[in-house]
Amino acid sequence: MLKMIELPYPMQALEPYYTKETLNLHYHILYKGYVDNTNKTQKELQKARETKDFSNIKCLEKNLSFFGSGAILHELFFENMGPALPTSPNQALMEQIIKDFGSFEQFKAQFESASINVEASRMVPSCMGAKME
Ligand SMILES: [Fe+2]
Numbered sequence: 594m595l596k597m598i599e600l601p602y603p604m605q606a607l608e609p610y611y612t613k614e615t616l617n618l619h620y621h622i623l624y625k626g627y628v629d630n631t632n633k634t635q636k637e638l639q640k641a642r643e644t645k646d647f648s649n650i651k652c653l654e655k656n657l658s659f660f661g662s663g664a665i666l667h668e669l670f671f672e673n674m675g676p677a678l679p680t681s682p683n684q685a686l687m688e689q690i691i692k693d694f695g696s697f698e699q700f701k702a703q704f705e706s707a708s709i710n711v712e713a714s715r716m717v718p719s720c721m722g723a724k725m726e
Contacts, residue, residue, distance in 0.1 A: 595631050595661075597624065598668050606676045619667065627663035634660060 600620055605613040634656040641647055682690060687697065694700035 594635070595628050595664060597628050598671065600671055602675060607674055610677065611674070620671070624664065624667040624671075627660050627667060630660040631657065631664050 600616075604616050604620070607616055634653055637649075638653050638657065641650065641653060681687070682697070690697055690700045694703060
């Protein structure tokens with residue numbers, strides 16, 4: 594059974610880049626949904642093995658992959674984020690950024706645009722009644 598990790602910092606620790614409300618949504622609603630649905634799917638898989646009824650195995654494995662990876666990706670995010678520290682790229686990285694992007698400002702502009710426009714999945718497997726919302 595998967596258990597939610599503790600958030601390693603206060604809910605407002607990522608502000609101003611990530612608001613308290615946004616982190617709360619991702620931790621208490623989305624991450625919890627992934628963990629709960631992973632556990633639900635694992636129970637359904639156990640039942641399928643016990644009853645030897647694998648008629649819905651494709652759906653169950655798809656759900657386990659979707660919800661399990663959602664849980665793991667949120668844990669990676671939570672554990673690799675932290676309060677903002679005043680940092681800048683070291684010399685080698687800065688030189689590569691300037692070589693690739695023209696300037697640090699152009700790199701930031703492209704990175705910010707890509708972040709804003711990245712596609713996110715709101716798709717939820719519909720089989721077995723698993724839902725995130
Ligand atoms: Fe999220």
